[in-house]
Amino acid sequence: xxxxxxxxxxxxxxxxxxxxxxxxxxxxxxxxxxxxxxxxxxxxxxxxxxxxxxxxxxxxxxxxxxxxxxxxxxxxxxxxxxxxxxxxxxxxxxxxxxxxxxxxxxxxxxxxxxxxxxxxxxxxxxxxxxxxxxxxxxxxxxxxxxxxxxxxxxxxxxxxxxxxxxxxxxxxxxxxxxxxx
Amino acid sequence: xxxxxxxxxxxxxxxxxxxxxxxxxxxxxxxxxxxxxxxxxxxxxxxxxxxxxxxxxxxxxxxxxxxxxxxxxxxxxxxxxxxxxxxxxxxxxxxxxxxxxxxxxxxxxxxxxxxxxxxxxxxxxxxxxxxxxxxxxxxxxxxxxxxxxxxxxxxxxxxxxxxxxxxxxxxxxxxxxxxxxxxxxxxxxxxxxxxxxxxxxxxxxxxxxxxxxxxxxxxxxxxxxxxxxxxxxxxxxxxxxxxxxxxxxxxxxxxxxxxxxxxxxxxxxxxxxxxxxxxxxxxxxxxxxxxxxxxxxxxxxxxxxxxxxxxxxxxxxxxxxxxxxxxxxxxxxxxxxxxxxxxxxxxxxxxxxxxxxxxxxxxxxxxxxxxxxxxxxxxxxxxxxxxxxx
Numbered sequence: 001x002x003x004x005x006x007x008x009x010x011x012x013x014x015x016x017x018x019x020x021x022x023x024x025x026x027x028x029x030x031x032x033x034x035x036x037x038x039x040x041x042x043x044x045x046x047x048x049x050x051x052x053x054x055x056x057x058x059x060x061x062x063x064x065x066x067x068x069x070x071x072x073x074x075x076x077x078x079x080x081x082x083x084x085x086x087x088x089x090x091x092x093x094x095x096x097x098x099x100x101x102x103x104x105x106x107x108x109x110x111x112x113x114x115x116x117x118x119x120x121x122x123x124x125x126x127x128x129x130x131x132x133x134x135x136x137x138x139x140x141x142x143x144x145x146x147x148x149x150x151x152x153x154x155x156x157x158x159x160x161x162x163x164x165x166x167x168x169x170x171x172x173x174x175x176x177x178x179x180x181x
Numbered sequence: 182x183x184x185x186x187x188x189x190x191x192x193x194x195x196x197x198x199x200x201x202x203x204x205x206x207x208x209x210x211x212x213x214x215x216x217x218x219x220x221x222x223x224x225x226x227x228x229x230x231x232x233x234x235x236x237x238x239x240x241x242x243x244x245x246x247x248x249x250x251x252x253x254x255x256x257x258x259x260x261x262x263x264x265x266x267x268x269x270x271x272x273x274x275x276x277x278x279x280x281x282x283x284x285x286x287x288x289x290x291x292x293x294x295x296x297x298x299x300x301x302x303x304x305x306x307x308x309x310x311x312x313x314x315x316x317x318x319x320x321x322x323x324x325x326x327x328x329x330x331x332x333x334x335x336x337x338x339x340x341x342x343x344x345x346x347x348x349x350x351x352x353x354x355x356x357x358x359x360x361x362x363x364x365x366x367x368x369x370x371x372x373x374x375x376x377x378x379x380x381x382x383x384x385x386x387x388x389x390x391x392x393x394x395x396x397x398x399x400x401x402x403x404x405x406x407x408x409x410x411x412x413x414x415x416x417x418x419x420x421x422x423x424x425x426x427x428x429x430x431x432x433x434x435x436x437x438x439x440x441x442x443x444x445x446x447x448x449x450x451x452x453x454x455x456x457x458x459x460x461x462x463x464x465x466x467x468x469x470x471x472x473x474x475x476x477x478x479x480x481x482x483x484x485x486x487x488x489x490x491x492x493x494x495x496x497x498x499x500x501x502x503x504x505x506x507x508x509x510x511x512x513x514x515x516x517x518x519x520x521x522x523x524x525x526x527x528x529x530x531x532x533x534x535x536x537x538x539x540x541x542x543x544x545x546x547x548x549x550x551x552x553x554x555x556x557x558x559x560x561x562x563x564x565x566x567x568x569x570x571x
Contacts (some may be wrong), residue, residue, distance in 0.1 A: 046569075055487075063485070090449065098446050101439065 013172025069111025204539020239394030388434035424490025463523030
């Protein structure tokens, strides 16, 4: 294999347990790494802070779509009941906004919920079938009992030797470079 | 900082004295008001009384839920809740003017009216003065028993067994509370219009009651923090949880009141719709819409933001808004029965409010001064202080 075809995607290190992963994440953050990721079989409380992640924008996405859903639901019923099928029920006016509130509310919740799910997928860049991190064999443990920190090679602080040394210095085991064709 | 230090610091404060002074001034004005126009006085008094009694009962319910769910975040607030609940026996004393005002307040108490009214005759076994007073006595005996018992246990709780004991009281207490609260609201407010009924009425007022229990806690915490008490004990994490509950119960209150309105609107039966008709005449329409806006729309939008919930000054401002909405809510429930052509605010609304607020808040404050400000020996206290939102 020609060495020029081999690309370096980053580095990965394994940690003993969740609390070690958490503290190592803090050290990564304090060292100034930006494009690093922690992998664990289950969520770890406090990891967002430890990694120095900003608050998700998901709330704002849901807010906007919730508003759109409510407005759409109200407009839909107004159109159906006052324009498209103007039928009188129980002697009520055609534009009976009171009766529209429930469906309006329902569509707000529906649009908000769908946008929350879709938003999570979008922000997490899912669905994704392949990632360079799969070049690492040890990484297969991540969904079982492995706790990993990986650094991407396009992190401004990344350099092969220095990053690997740093990962080792904060307690990482089996530090390896992620590379492949 | 230990709790005794807090107590001494509070004792130097004038808040309690000012509160009692306002209350006494209010009572003097109330006496003048009573001599001038007893009917206006007793209605204004009922509004102010309902405002405070629902808040105190909301605090009781918060305590019941706190113990029943084994909540840890609210442990730091437990003695503040105790202080608010401690005024429940006082509320029984403050009810006495209403007892004497039954004839002015409640149409069903007029023998001449009942004689010409088949509906009131049918309801007479329940709606009569003697049974009304007896029921009120039963409510207050149950509420006083629950609050005194829980306060006593709370102030001495040091072990997990103590917490279990409070949980057991709360389990029975929740059932008793649900029934007594609902019936108390039927009696004191719904029977103002004895022909009208709504089974959800008690739940509707419960929404406002529980919501305003969080409001008063925020206001008390704000006053305490101004004297640097509870620093590092009640943190922005606790403010955020209070804010979340406020947000939730604004929605709950709006949801229940909309449900009540919605069913009556759909059914369109005159004896039910008349209640809303009274609240849509003349300037009452403005009051109704203001209530929707100030009680729901505005705080709903503002409290959605995390930064507002985590900032005590913002949270206090929004609490005052909800407080005002709660007063308007009580006003809106009581007054249309006597003011048939539009809302009319009287100076007695202010004097009765000052009288009851001054006295009740004075006693709440006295209880805060005389007892530890937070349960420093509770097994969960350290966990509660360190509580964080995820």
